[in-house]
Amino acid sequence: MRIATHKPVPPAVLGVLFALPWIVGFGIFQLYPILASAYYSFTEYNLFKPPVWVGLENYRELFNDDRFFKSMFNTLYMTVIGVPLGLFFALICALALNTPSRLQPFYRAIVYLPTIVPVVAATYLWRWMLNAQYGYINAILGGLGLGQPLWQEDATWTKPALLFIGFWTVGGTTIIFLAALKEVPQSYYEAADIDGANWWSKFWNITWPAISPVTLFQLVIGVIGSLQYFTQAYLFAQERLNTPSGGPEDSLLMYGMYIFQNAFSYLNMGYASALAWILFLVALACTLVILGFAGRWVHYEGD
Amino acid sequence: MGTTRRQLIVRGSQLAAGAALAPAFLTLSPRASLAQDKVTIDFPYLWTGPEGEAMQKIADDFNASQGEVEVKGVSNPDQQRQLAAMASSNGFDISDGFDNQIGTWADNGAIQALDDFISGSSYDTSDFIPSVLEKMSFDGKTYALPVAVHTTLLLHNTTLLEEAGVEPPKTTSELAAAIEALTKVDGNGAIQQLGMQQPDFVSFAYSFGGQWIDDQNQPTANHEGNIAALQFWVDNVLNKYGADNVKRFQSGFGEYASPQNPFYTGKVAMVTDGEWQARFTQQYAPDLKWTAAPIPVPDDKPELEGTSSIASSIFFIPSNASDADAAWAFMQYVMSPDAMRDFTVALANLPTRQSLLKDKAYEEIPGMHYWLESLSSKNLKAMPNVPWGQEYGTEITSTIDEVINLNKTPEQALNELQEKAKGLAG
Numbered sequence: 001m002r003i004a005t006h007k008p009v010p011p012a013v014l015g016v017l018f019a020l021p022w023i024v025g026f027g028i029f030q031l032y033p034i035l036a037s038a039y040y041s042f043t044e045y046n047l048f049k050p051p052v053w054v055g056l057e058n059y060r061e062l063f064n065d066d067r068f069f070k071s072m073f074n075t076l077y078m079t080v081i082g083v084p085l086g087l088f089f090a091l092i093c094a095l096a097l098n099t100p101s102r103l104q105p106f107y108r109a110i111v112y113l114p115t116i117v118p119v120v121a122a123t124y125l126w127r128w129m130l131n132a133q134y135g136y137i138n139a140i141l142g143g144l145g146l147g148q149p150l151w152q153e154d155a156t157w158t159k160p161a162l163l164f165i166g167f168w169t170v171g172g173t174t175i176i177f178l179a180a181l182k183e184v185p186q187s188y189y190e191a192a193d194i195d196g197a198n199w200w201s202k203f204w205n206i207t208w209p210a211i212s213p214v215t216l217f218q219l220v221i222g223v224i225g226s227l228q229y230f231t232q233a234y235l236f237a238q239e240r241l242n243t244p245s246g247g248p249e250d251s252l253l254m255y256g257m258y259i260f261q262n263a264f265s266y267l268n269m270g271y272a273s274a275l276a277w278i279l280f281l282v283a284l285a286c287t288l289v290i291l292g293f294a295g296r297w298v299h300y301e302g303d
Numbered sequence: 304m305g306t307t308r309r310q311l312i313v314r315g316s317q318l319a320a321g322a323a324l325a326p327a328f329l330t331l332s333p334r335a336s337l338a339q340d341k342v343t344i345d346f347p348y349l350w351t352g353p354e355g356e357a358m359q360k361i362a363d364d365f366n367a368s369q370g371e372v373e374v375k376g377v378s379n380p381d382q383q384r385q386l387a388a389m390a391s392s393n394g395f396d397i398s399d400g401f402d403n404q405i406g407t408w409a410d411n412g413a414i415q416a417l418d419d420f421i422s423g424s425s426y427d428t429s430d431f432i433p434s435v436l437e438k439m440s441f442d443g444k445t446y447a448l449p450v451a452v453h454t455t456l457l458l459h460n461t462t463l464l465e466e467a468g469v470e471p472p473k474t475t476s477e478l479a480a481a482i483e484a485l486t487k488v489d490g491n492g493a494i495q496q497l498g499m500q501q502p503d504f505v506s507f508a509y510s511f512g513g514q515w516i517d518d519q520n521q522p523t524a525n526h527e528g529n530i531a532a533l534q535f536w537v538d539n540v541l542n543k544y545g546a547d548n549v550k551r552f553q554s555g556f557g558e559y560a561s562p563q564n565p566f567y568t569g570k571v572a573m574v575t576d577g578e579w580q581a582r583f584t585q586q587y588a589p590d591l592k593w594t595a596a597p598i599p600v601p602d603d604k605p606e607l608e609g610t611s612s613i614a615s616s617i618f619f620i621p622s623n624a625s626d627a628d629a630a631w632a633f634m635q636y637v638m639s640p641d642a643m644r645d646f647t648v649a650l651a652n653l654p655t656r657q658s659l660l661k662d663k664a665y666e667e668i669p670g671m672h673y674w675l676e677s678l679s680s681k682n683l684k685a686m687p688n689v690p691w692g693q694e695y696g697t698e699i700t701s702t703i704d705e706v707i708n709l710n711k712t713p714e715q716a717l718n719e720l721q722e723k724a725k726g727l728a729g
């Protein structure tokens with residue numbers, strides 16, 4: 001009788017086998033859709049009839065499409081203004097929370113609390129807070145003798161209104177900054193104190209360089225997230241029966257919403273895919289630019 | 304509602320990520336059949352609140368009336384979600400919508416032609432109001448059946464009109480005078496009461512002789528009647544009281560289907576609206592005294608008298624329905640005289656069957672006669688079904704936006720819209 005001997009499975013094969021569930025999932029749910037959307041972007045496709053190859057027509061059409069430019073402008077507005085302002089605001093909060101105080105845990109909870117409110121509920125709440133006639137915000141502004149903007153009706157104020165509610169949920173970013181601030185070695189500050197450095201020079205020469213990798217990370221994540229801005233604008237612009245809407249003069253029409261409307265309201269899936277790929281390229285370009293300039297202001301430990 | 308909306312949003316943001324997940328994703332698995340001994344069909348409807356309950360009752364009655372098909376109804380007042388479901392592998396079997404969607408949907412292949420069902424079951428369509436039934440077709444095929452038809456009138460708050468000594472206006476110059484007499488502004492220019500609520504300009508334009516698409520299915524966005532309708536609003540409301548003041552006033556308006564509707568609370572004295580107001584006012588504002596009359600027409604165009612938009616609520620079967628035969632059985636039931644009467648009386652909607660127009664059941668609804676009478680007008684206007692109707696609608700909305708924000712004159716804005724519309728139609 002011979003005993004069957006198994007050859008040991010090569011580690012490389014074993015590794016692939018273990019990773020297989022993920023590879024299959026990635027292939028079916030990510031890689032295939034990505035490639036499919038690239039193909040669809042060269043077709044006219046409404047989901048009901050087979051796609052028809054139209055070459056570059058969808059991409060050509062973009063340049064004659066006012067809404068494409070409008071939605072791109074709105075999204076870049078939210079990104080270029082909203083992300084730096086949000087980071088600035090979060091950093092201020094983190095610095096304030098980093099000062100020693102017995103109530104510090106309490107303050108941290110307060111700052112973080114808004115981020116756990118479901119975004120849909122929070123946005124509906126803010127719609128009322130920002131109501132031009134009955135909202136608390138305008139009541140406060142009026143009490144201070146300031147102007148009372150038409151936050152949701154006037155195209156110049158709709159995006160500032162969104163920025164405003166964005167600052168309310170700055171807690172997540174703040175917490176990450178706070179963790180970074182805790183990591184800055186105390187000995188640097190002690191040395192600076194001995195040299196008689198003031199608050200600003202300690203911040204600018206120690207704190208800022210020390211947390212710069214975290215700032216870079218938050219900037220990149222923030223920009224990518226902002227380019228996909230959707231929920232709050234969608235809910236602000238919402239109308240009865242949830243028909244497609246972009247708010248006053250399309251001032252709330254974000255790029256993601258426009259993709260969605262083309263795909264699911266107008267059934268232009270091919271055009272929507274082309275829009276999605278343009279967004280991908282824009283996000284890629286933004287990230288590369290940010291990383292390209294990062295060398296000038298980001299300092300890693302040991303550099 | 305939260306979850307469903309979130310699902311939509313998630314799908315939207317997945318697309319935005321550059322990975323257009325949804326389209327490929329949705330076609331993956333074939334729909335599992337729910338059939339056991341009874342066939343179950345899914346029926347989401349756009350009606351909500353008391354109207355939704357009335358629809359649910361029709362579905363329940365149908366379920367009780369036979370043993371073969373079980374209709375699972377659910378209120379879903381979300382048109383974007385509806386269409387997303389129609390494009391997915393996990394859709395529904397039958398639902399409702401509006402006649403202006405038929406062109407786009409039929410052209411896309413999203414909904415099924417009903418001709419085979421109609422001929423197969425020798426279904427008699429001769430009782431439907433011919434002009435309404437005609438709107439159910441696209442490219443020579445019938446794609447839907449109408450359960451209710453809607454016209455638009457001008458409603459007046461009797462108390463406010465009497466207070467101001469104003470008679471219900473018949474011409475646009477009388478309307479302008481009425482708006483002025485019925486608008487109250489405080490010392491700071493803030494509006495306390497507005498003579499008329501901003502109308503739906505698509506139907507308002509019809510009363511000025513306007514038109515949006517002509518008989519050759521070509522856009523006529525800059526028709527002089529359309530310009531005149533928008534100009535009327537600019538001259539008599541926006542320039543007079545300030546566009547910002549009007550917007551600020553409107554921002555405080557309560558929910559449409561609630562006692563806080565600005566017409567019920569007396570914030571606006573007149574409003575253009577549909578026949579369901581006969582029931583809404585009963586439900587939400589039982590003490591309100593009101594009358595209704597056709598929307599005023601220009602003094603020099605008396606031939607336009609009685610002009611109204613006409614639209615209908617439709618039932619359709621999506622192309623991805625799992626059991627179209629069962630859906631057709633339910634559709635026939637909904638369209639039957641008894642069910643249609645029950646439903647349209649419950650909602651105070653106009654029936655689409657000629658045999659029901661004189662039915663006594665509608666008489667018990669106070670004010671319903673105004674709209675029943677309006678149906679005999681020679682000037683009922685609707686947009687023809689065109690494949691680009693949906694996108695044209697969106698463009699019209701943003702054009703009107705530009706006008707009411709006074710960024711462009713009506714003429715300028717509508718000329719630009721015409722150019723865009725030609726692109727859509729071409």
